Amino acid sequence: MLLFTIVIVFINRIYFINGIKALLQKSPNMDTLIMIGSGASLIYGIWVVIAISHGVTNNVIGINEKYMNSIYFESAAMILTLITLGKYLEELSKGRAASAIGKLIKLKPLTANLLVDEEEESVLIVDVKINDKIVIKKGDKVPLDSVVIDGEALIDESSVTGESLLVYKSNDSKILQGTIVADGYLVARVIKLSKDSTLEKIIELVESVNMTKAPIQKLADKISSFFVPIVIFLSIATFITWIIISKDFSFALEMSISVLVISCPCALGLATPVAIMVGSGKGAEIGVLFKSATALEELGGVDVVALDKTGTLTENKPVLEFVFPLEEENEIVSIMNSLEAKANHPLAFAVGEKAYSMKLKKQEVIEFKNITGFGLSGKINGNNYLLGSRKLLLDNNVIDQGELYEKAKVAEENGYKVLYLAKDLFLIGIAFIKDKIKETSKEAIMNLKSLGLDVIMLTGDNEVVANQVKLELGIDQIFSNVLPIDKGNYITNYQSLGKKVCMVGDGVNDALALAKADVSVSLKTGTDIAIESSDVILSTSNINDLYYGILLSRKTKKNIKENLFWAFFYNVIGIPIAMGVFYSLLGLKLNPMLAALAMSFSSLFVLFNALRLKLFRKEIYEKRN
Structure with a gap:
C-alpha cells in the first residue's frame, strides 16, 4: 500500500510543487489544501507503519489493534486520484465549453483553387497572395476574404455572420473566408490573407474574451484569496478540538484532512470563467462578438439603448420609391439616370438602380454641368434639362404644369428627398427617394422595449426625417440635428441620471458616443473607427441581434450567479460536516476520500450548469415573440 501510494504521489507531484510554491509566496491556493491534506495522510501513515514495526519488534501488546485502522495511505492515494479524475472531467467539459472556437477554426479551408493563365490549380491557402484570382464552385468554402470579379452565387454566411438567409453575390461583392457557395460559380480577387481575415478576427475576439476577467470574477478571486487561509485555520482548529474531545490522534487528523480537502475552492474558481467561455462562444455562433468578459457581463445590465439612424436602423442606401411623371x-x-450617371453622390446610385431594374439604357448627355449643392443640367436629344432641388427649379423660373410642387411638399414632410426634373423650363416629373429602413429594425425596437429598455435615436438628420422614423419604428424618443460631439453629451446626460447606456452606431460620427457609453456596439458593416471604439460587434447588419446579445448576457450573468451560489452553498454545508459539527448529535462525518469525491462533484456541477448556455437558441425567442 505504501509503495502504491508513493507512485500515485509521484504522478501527482505537481500539486505538491505548486502548493509549496504558493505557501512560500504567502498566497495559498487549492493546490496548497490538497498538498497539506494528502501529505498529512501520507506522513501520518508512514509514522503509523514505523510505530507498528517498533511495537512488534519490542513486543508491545495491542499495538496492531490500536493502529490497524489508522494507516491513511489509501486516503492520500484516493484524495489525489479522485481530484485528478475530477480535473480530467473538468478538462473534458472545458473542451465542450470551448467548442465554439474549434468550430470556427474548422471553417477555415486548407486549399484554394488558384486561377493561373486561365487554368485552375489547387494550392494551400498559405501560398495564396493578395490580388491572386481564385475560383469558388458550388459546395466550396470560400478560402479567403475576396471580392467577386466574375460570376454570381448564393452564399451561406450563417456559420460566420449568423445570417440565416442565403446572400446573393455578384461583381464587386465581398465574400468571407469560411462561408459556403450554396449555388453558383465565382471568380474572385483575394483582398486579405488568412491571418487577417474576418473569420480570424472573430476567432481572436472569442479567445481574447476568455483571457479577460469579468467584474464579478474579480470579486470571486478576492474571496478565494481569503478563503484558503481561513480553511487552513479551520482545519487546525478542528484537529485541536477533536484531540481534546476524543483523545484520538488519528480521528482528529482524519477530520482536519476532510476539512482541507472538501474546501478546495475549485468550484468558486470555475464559476465565472467557464460561463464566460461558453457565453462568448455562443455569442460568436449567433453573430454577437464580445470583445471582453466585461462586455459580456454588462450588456445585459443596460437601461437605455441609443441608436444611430443612418446605417444602423436604415440601409444607408437611398432607394427611389416613387416617380410622378x-x-x-x-x-x-432614363433621362434622370443619364444625368445622374455623370454625378457622384448617393442619389445617383438610387436612380441608377431604379433604371437598371427597369432595363433602361442611358442616353447621351452634352453640355453637362454640376451645379454644386443644387443639382445638374445638360442637353439630351436637343432638349435642355434641369435635375435637382426645388430651389434650382425656382431660381430658373421653371413652370409647374401639374401641381407637382404640392405633391413634393407632402413627400418632403414625410421624410422623402425629392428630385425635380425640368425639360425646357417645364417641370415634367418628380422622384421620391428615401434611405430605406431595414426590414428587421421595427422588430428589433419592439424586442428591445419588451426587455424594459428605453430606446432613443440620435441622428444628424432634420426633425422631419427623424420624426418619420420615430413613428414608423415606435422609438421612445428622438434627438435630431445632432452633431457628433453632441451625441456624446446626450450619452453623458443619461448617465448622470444613473442610467447605464448602450450606444449602437456604425460611422465615424458615432465614435465619441461609442467611447462614452457604458457598453458600445457597432455593426460589422461599420467603419473601422466605430468597430475599434466598440465593446461588442454584430456580425451582420441586423440590429435585432442586439436583442439576442442582451438576452445572452443576462443568461450568462444569471448562470455565473447560480455557479457562485452553488460554490458557496456547497462549502457552507460541507465544511461543518467535515469539521464534525454534527458528529456528536447525528454521527455524521466525512472521511477524506468522500470529501475528495464531493469536492470534484461540486466542480463538475458548476461546469455542467455553465454548459446549459449552449442550449441558447435564437429560434426559441423568435417563436415566443
Missing part, C-alpha cells in the same frame, strides 16, 4: 415614366427615369 407628366410624360412617359420610362423616359423620365
Whole structure:
C-alpha cells in the first residue's frame, strides 16, 4: 500500500510543487489544501507503519489493534486520484465549453483553387497572395476574404455572420473566408490573407474574451484569496478540538484532512470563467462578438439603448420609391439616370438602380454641368434639362404644369428627398427617394422595449426625417440635428441620471458616443473607427441581434450567479460536516476520500450548469415573440 501510494504521489507531484510554491509566496491556493491534506495522510501513515514495526519488534501488546485502522495511505492515494479524475472531467467539459472556437477554426479551408493563365490549380491557402484570382464552385468554402470579379452565387454566411438567409453575390461583392457557395460559380480577387481575415478576427475576439476577467470574477478571486487561509485555520482548529474531545490522534487528523480537502475552492474558481467561455462562444455562433468578459457581463445590465439612424436602423442606401411623371415614366427615369450617371453622390446610385431594374439604357448627355449643392443640367436629344432641388427649379423660373410642387411638399414632410426634373423650363416629373429602413429594425425596437429598455435615436438628420422614423419604428424618443460631439453629451446626460447606456452606431460620427457609453456596439458593416471604439460587434447588419446579445448576457450573468451560489452553498454545508459539527448529535462525518469525491462533484456541477448556455437558441425567442 505504501509503495502504491508513493507512485500515485509521484504522478501527482505537481500539486505538491505548486502548493509549496504558493505557501512560500504567502498566497495559498487549492493546490496548497490538497498538498497539506494528502501529505498529512501520507506522513501520518508512514509514522503509523514505523510505530507498528517498533511495537512488534519490542513486543508491545495491542499495538496492531490500536493502529490497524489508522494507516491513511489509501486516503492520500484516493484524495489525489479522485481530484485528478475530477480535473480530467473538468478538462473534458472545458473542451465542450470551448467548442465554439474549434468550430470556427474548422471553417477555415486548407486549399484554394488558384486561377493561373486561365487554368485552375489547387494550392494551400498559405501560398495564396493578395490580388491572386481564385475560383469558388458550388459546395466550396470560400478560402479567403475576396471580392467577386466574375460570376454570381448564393452564399451561406450563417456559420460566420449568423445570417440565416442565403446572400446573393455578384461583381464587386465581398465574400468571407469560411462561408459556403450554396449555388453558383465565382471568380474572385483575394483582398486579405488568412491571418487577417474576418473569420480570424472573430476567432481572436472569442479567445481574447476568455483571457479577460469579468467584474464579478474579480470579486470571486478576492474571496478565494481569503478563503484558503481561513480553511487552513479551520482545519487546525478542528484537529485541536477533536484531540481534546476524543483523545484520538488519528480521528482528529482524519477530520482536519476532510476539512482541507472538501474546501478546495475549485468550484468558486470555475464559476465565472467557464460561463464566460461558453457565453462568448455562443455569442460568436449567433453573430454577437464580445470583445471582453466585461462586455459580456454588462450588456445585459443596460437601461437605455441609443441608436444611430443612418446605417444602423436604415440601409444607408437611398432607394427611389416613387416617380410622378407628366410624360412617359420610362423616359423620365432614363433621362434622370443619364444625368445622374455623370454625378457622384448617393442619389445617383438610387436612380441608377431604379433604371437598371427597369432595363433602361442611358442616353447621351452634352453640355453637362454640376451645379454644386443644387443639382445638374445638360442637353439630351436637343432638349435642355434641369435635375435637382426645388430651389434650382425656382431660381430658373421653371413652370409647374401639374401641381407637382404640392405633391413634393407632402413627400418632403414625410421624410422623402425629392428630385425635380425640368425639360425646357417645364417641370415634367418628380422622384421620391428615401434611405430605406431595414426590414428587421421595427422588430428589433419592439424586442428591445419588451426587455424594459428605453430606446432613443440620435441622428444628424432634420426633425422631419427623424420624426418619420420615430413613428414608423415606435422609438421612445428622438434627438435630431445632432452633431457628433453632441451625441456624446446626450450619452453623458443619461448617465448622470444613473442610467447605464448602450450606444449602437456604425460611422465615424458615432465614435465619441461609442467611447462614452457604458457598453458600445457597432455593426460589422461599420467603419473601422466605430468597430475599434466598440465593446461588442454584430456580425451582420441586423440590429435585432442586439436583442439576442442582451438576452445572452443576462443568461450568462444569471448562470455565473447560480455557479457562485452553488460554490458557496456547497462549502457552507460541507465544511461543518467535515469539521464534525454534527458528529456528536447525528454521527455524521466525512472521511477524506468522500470529501475528495464531493469536492470534484461540486466542480463538475458548476461546469455542467455553465454548459446549459449552449442550449441558447435564437429560434426559441423568435417563436415566443
